[in-house]
Structure formats: structure tokens, C-alpha cells
Amino acid sequence: MGMAMMLAEQDPGELVAGLTAVGRGIVYGGAAIGPGIGIGIVVGNAITAMARQPESAGMVRTTMFLGIAFTEALALFGFVLAFIISG
Amino acid sequence: MSTVPGTATTAAPQVEWDMATDMVRRGLPVAPVVVLLGALGWGVDGALSTAYALVLVLGNLLASAALMRWAGKKSLGVLAGAAAGGYAVRMAVVTLAVWAVKGMSWVELLPLGLTIVVTQLGLLWWETRQISLSLAYPGLKPPSGRS
Numbered sequence: 001m002g003m004a005m006m007l008a009e010q011d012p013g014e015l016v017a018g019l020t021a022v023g024r025g026i027v028y029g030g031a032a033i034g035p036g037i038g039i040g041i042v043v044g045n046a047i048t049a050m051a052r053q054p055e056s057a058g059m060v061r062t063t064m065f066l067g068i069a070f071t072e073a074l075a076l077f078g079f080v081l082a083f084i085i086s087g
Numbered sequence: 088m089s090t091v092p093g094t095a096t097t098a099a100p101q102v103e104w105d106m107a108t109d110m111v112r113r114g115l116p117v118a119p120v121v122v123l124l125g126a127l128g129w130g131v132d133g134a135l136s137t138a139y140a141l142v143l144v145l146g147n148l149l150a151s152a153a154l155m156r157w158a159g160k161k162s163l164g165v166l167a168g169a170a171a172g173g174y175a176v177r178m179a180v181v182t183l184a185v186w187a188v189k190g191m192s193w194v195e196l197l198p199l200g201l202t203i204v205v206t207q208l209g210l211l212w213w214e215t216r217q218i219s220l221s222l223a224y225p226g227l228k229p230p231s232g233r234s
Contacts, residue, residue, distance in 0.1 A: 028182075032178060035174070036171070036174065036175070039170060039171060039174050040171055042170075043166070043167050043170040043171065044167065047163045047166065047167055050163065051163065058102060059222075061102050061103065061155075061159070062102045062106065062218060064170075065102065065103045065106055065151075065152070065155060066106075066211065066214065066215055066218070068151070068170060068174070069148065069151070069207070069211050070211055072151075072174060072177075072178075072207075073204070073207050073208055073211065075174075075178055076181075076203055076204055076207055077204060079178070079181065079182060079185075079203075080200035080201075080203055080204055081200075083185060083189065083196055083199075083200060084196055084197065084200055
């Protein structure tokens with residue numbers, strides 16, 4: 001109740017700016033966590049593969065690097081979106 | 088191969104740097120076209136913003152490859168740490184690099200953001216296609232150093 005009254009007393013411009021900042025944080029934070037987990041999975045499995053089959057390490061590293069870069073593109077999507085939201 | 092636990096390395100070729108330089112080599116001839124498109128859409132500010140975005144993307148790819156190449160020579164554990172830690176550090180650097188120029192008069196956020204996403208995906212798609220063809224038709228594989 002108190003929170004609702006406090007929000008009602010706010011200048012609408014301030015409220016919008018605050019909510020935009022919160023939204024930006026959620027977008028960028030979410031977009032960074034997902035690829036972080038993804039890169040962990042890619043690298044973890046690549047290292048397992050290299051340890052098990054050292055003779056195929058070259059090909060594994062090639063696909064690992066591509067996998068990392070593609071996963072990182074997701075983070076860049078969120079990053080760009082967060083900046084565009086803020087205007 | 089080292090016998091010390093946790094320091095095992097592989098004798099794998101350092102492919103990351105070759106791939107990154109290959110992508111940069113492909114990106115550089117396209118860069119003027121991208122900058123021109125930015126100029127056509129958003130004027131001089133658009134051209135400057137797209138050029139800045141290109142530098143960020145290509146620099147990010149090269150930094151990633153350099154870090155992996157260095158870590159790959161150390162051990163598999165260092166490679167894993169460099170991949171995860173490097174990701175966080177590079178994203179922070181890219182964020183700071185955009186944040187630092189965000190308020191400047193010459194920055195147009197839309198072409199800047201579009202260029203970052205499209206260039207990253209475009210270069211990766213191109214490289215993936217080339218690698219897929221090399222794996223499917225090994226006879227067409229370019230000589231080492233020009234992967």
C-alpha cells in the first residue's frame with residue numbers, strides 16, 4: 001500500500017525513467033547470463049572431447065571457437081537491445 | 088603432454104588465431120560498404136557509428152582468439168578459464184566502449200547496434216560455411232595460414 005502511494009506521488013517522467021533502467025538491467029543481465037552458461041557448456045564439452053581424443057583436438061577447437069563466438073552473439077543482441085531501449 | 092595433474096595440454100594446432108584473422112581479412116573489404124550504408128541511412132554520424140562498431144567487433148574477435156591461443160599453450164584448465172573469464176571481460180570492455188561514446192554527438196545507436204549484431208553474425212556465418220565446406224571436401228581446403 002505504502003509502495004503504491006509512493007509510486008503515485010512520483011513524477012511520471014521519473015517513473016518511466018526508473019522502469020526503463022530496470023528493464024535495461026533485466027535485458028542485459030539476462031542476455032549475459034544465458035550465453036555465460038552456454039559458453040561454459042561448449043568449453044566444458046570441448047575439453048572433455050580433447051582429453052578423450054587428443055588426435056581430434058584441432059577440429060574440436062575449431063568448432064569450440066565458432067560455438068563460443070555464436071553464443072557470444074546472443075549476449076551482443078541483449079547488449080544492443082539494452083542500449084536501444086535506453087535511447 | 089605434461090604429467091602434472093591439471094596441466095595437460097594437447098598438441099592441437101592453434102586454429103583460433105587463423106580463424107579470427109581470416110574473419111578480419113574477409114571483413115575489411117566489406118567494411119567500406121557497411122560504412123557507406125551507414126552514411127546513406129544516417130549521414131556522417133551513421134558512418135562514424137558503423138565504423139566504430141566494426142572496430143569493436145573485429146577487435147573483439149581478435150582479442151578472443153589471442154586469449155585462446157595463449158591459454159591453449161598453457162593447459163586445458165587455463166583454456167577453460169580463459170574462455171569463461173575472457174567472455175566476461177570482453178563483454179565488459181565492449182559495454183564500456185559503447186557507454187563511453189553513447190552521449191557523444193556523432194553516435195547513432197541504431198546503426199551502431201545493428202552493425203555490431205549483423206557484422207558478428209555475418210562473419211561467423213561466412214567462416215562456418217567455409218569450415219563446413221573444408222570438412223566436407225578436404226581437397227578444397229586452403230593451405231595452412233590461409234584457412
